[in-house]
Amino acid sequence: PSFAVPIPDRPRDTGSTGTAFSIHSSGVWMTARHVASGCRYLAVELADGLSPATTAYLHPEADAAIVTTRGGRPALAFAEAPPAPGDPGFAYGFPLGELGATENLLLGRARMEFRGRLTGTTTLLAWADVRSFPDDLERTHGMSGGPMFNVAGEVAGITVAGSSRRGRTYTVATETLQELRRETLFYQQAEADRKSTRLNSSHIPLSRMPS
Secondary structure (H helix, E strand, O other): OEEEEEEOOOOOOOOOOOOOEEEEOOOEEEEOHHHHOOOOOOEEEEOOEEEEOEEEEEOOOOOOEEEEOOOOOOOOOEOOOOOOOOOEEEEEEOHHHOOEEEEEEEEEEEEEEEEEOOOEEEEEEEEEEEEEEOOOOOOOOOOOOOEEEOOOOOEEEEEEEEEOOOOEEEEEOHHHHHHHHHHHHHHHHHHHHHHHHOOOOOOOOHHHOOO
16 A cells, blocks of 8 residues: 655744654664754753754655764664564654553555655555553654564664554654664764764764765
């Protein structure tokens, strides 16, 4: 199956929220592209307050992005193999700023096309919602960008869309996560090289690096 998702322009002087998760303790985070793109000011909210963030990489097709902060949190582990239909998954995020979660079962693959502010067509994993926490979870505001875990506690996807009416959650495919992980390794090496040679640039744009 395939579907289109319109991404409208961001209204000026208004805020929006999403979810990000740590992929390196130095302050490297993954989130959804539609969460990070087009922001005049971007920050990651931690237990001790807001940490200003920089968009380091926007995937050209998939709804995935990497942002960086000064200092971070322990990284989550990645799944090496994609889940199979019928496998369970557990999505976490911060809808409306409060912790929420869904338990899901993988149905299969789908195709999503962006329209509006973002462009691109990408493969997603489609999940059936089994139950939510809390029961009245509002998933349309803030869950995007959060991790979908497998039963081993490894990240198997990034939540990018959902339908409460249909009981569906859609995540970035596992192979896209692995691609982003390779970009992150490039980033870490570039940062290490920068610090060792005392370059003045503050960050390396990953979009110019080979994948």
